[in-house]
Amino acid sequence: MRSLLSLIAAALMLSACHASRARGTAPAYKAVFVLVDGIPADVVERVPTPFLDAIAREGAYARAHVGGERGGPTETPTTSAPGYMSLLTSTWANKHNVWDNGNQRPDYRFWNLFRIVETADSTRKTAIFSTWLDNRTVLIGEGQPDAGNFRLDHAVDGFELDTVAYPHDRAKRYILAIDRHVTDEAANYIARTGPDLSWVYLEHTDDVAHATGDGPDFDAAVQRADSLVGRIHAAVKQRERIGERWMMVVTTDHGRDSVSGRGHGGRSTRERTTWIVTNQRPLTPRFTRGDAAIVDIAPSILHFLRVRAPAAVATQMEGVSFLARD
Numbered sequence: 136m137r138s139l140l141s142l143i144a145a146a147l148m149l150s151a152c153h154a155s156r157a158r159g160t161a162p163a164y165k166a167v168f169v170l171v172d173g174i175p176a177d178v179v180e181r182v183p184t185p186f187l188d189a190i191a192r193e194g195a196y197a198r199a200h201v202g203g204e205r206g207g208p209t210e211t212p213t214t215s216a217p218g219y220m221s222l223l224t225s226t227w228a229n230k231h232n233v234w235d236n237g238n239q240r241p242d243y244r245f246w247n248l249f250r251i252v253e254t255a256d257s258t259r260k261t262a263i264f265s266t267w268l269d270n271r272t273v274l275i276g277e278g279q280p281d282a283g284n285f286r287l288d289h290a291v292d293g294f295e296l297d298t299v300a301y302p303h304d305r306a307k308r309y310i311l312a313i314d315r316h317v318t319d320e321a322a323n324y325i326a327r328t329g330p331d332l333s334w335v336y337l338e339h340t341d342d343v344a345h346a347t348g349d350g351p352d353f354d355a356a357v358q359r360a361d362s363l364v365g366r367i368h369a370a371v372k373q374r375e376r377i378g379e380r381w382m383m384v385v386t387t388d389h390g391r392d393s394v395s396g397r398g399h400g401g402r403s404t405r406e407r408t409t410w411i412v413t414n415q416r417p418l419t420p421r422f423t424r425g426d427a428a429i430v431d432i433a434p435s436i437l438h439f440l441r442v443r444a445p446a447a448v449a450t451q452m453e454g455v456s457f458l459a460r461d
């Protein structure tokens with residue numbers, strides 16, 4: 136097994152050398168962001184998460200927030216799909232217009248990260264590995280004319296609709312099985328092909344918290360999610376060894392209520408308080424003092440990828456890059 140892996144690594148290294156020699160350009164810049172659903176900052180800080188810690192040792196961990204301005208025009212429910220959409224578009228719900236998980240009517244005038252990258256250079260490879268199909272088909276709006284009519288290069292999702300391969304059980308263990316599957320697919324695909332921009336979305340942590348609230352079951356779910364993030368990180372490290380530059384961002388979409396930990400959606404500090412882990416540094420004071428928001432992630436990734444959004448799109452963004460270098 137080891138010799139096969141080293142053969143593959145050697146082949147990857149050769150092809151990377153050939154590619155960069157052919158282009159005669161600077162190293163490739165690539166990014167992957169991972170969203171693990173509904174993990175409050177106090178929980179991720181208390182529960183042992185060695186794989187997140189390993190990423191943070193390369194870059195940093197900091198608290199952050201979702202939900203826009205409390206009481207202001209940008210206030211956004213601390214609900215999943217509105218949060219994902221804030222990440223993707225660097226806008227709050229008053230612009231992106233996703234207010235809940237169902238009946239979404241995204242306002243595609245506020246471009247998402249994938250549309251910006253594909254529009255800047257359609258040869259860039261984009262990928263999604265997701266336990267929720269709507270992330271691609273509705274929020275990103277893949278293939279829809281008013282969402283830019285573009286396609287991702289690779290999609291691994293939709294398994295939650297497959298009740299044969301993933302029989303639905305009340306405890307939602309099938310969601311954990313899907314999380315594991317999409318993670319394996321992401322790790323393999325990243326290690327093998329090095330896509331320019333990828334999104335990995337993992338859901339099971341939120342399901343466990345909705346069912347049991349704060350407590351040992353949720354802590355265990357967070358640890359399982361941490362180990363899945365570790366698989367993605369290992370794939371990124373593999374690509375870095377062949378000379379590519381990679382930005383990794385791991386975050387969550389909301390915290391939880393402070394009474395039971397089962398719910399979210401409101402404006403309490405615990406529901407609004409999230410966190411971001413990245414392998415990059417140096418970082419801005421806004422990031423390190425815990426003032427970054429979920430809307431800062433897309434501008435940071437664009438910054439790292441050296442991709443400029445069209446001016447009319449960029450001026451609508453509510454976030455700023457947390458990378459403190461050019």
Ligand SMILES: [Zn+2]
Pocket residue numbers: 172173214215216341388389
């Ligand atoms: Zn959520």
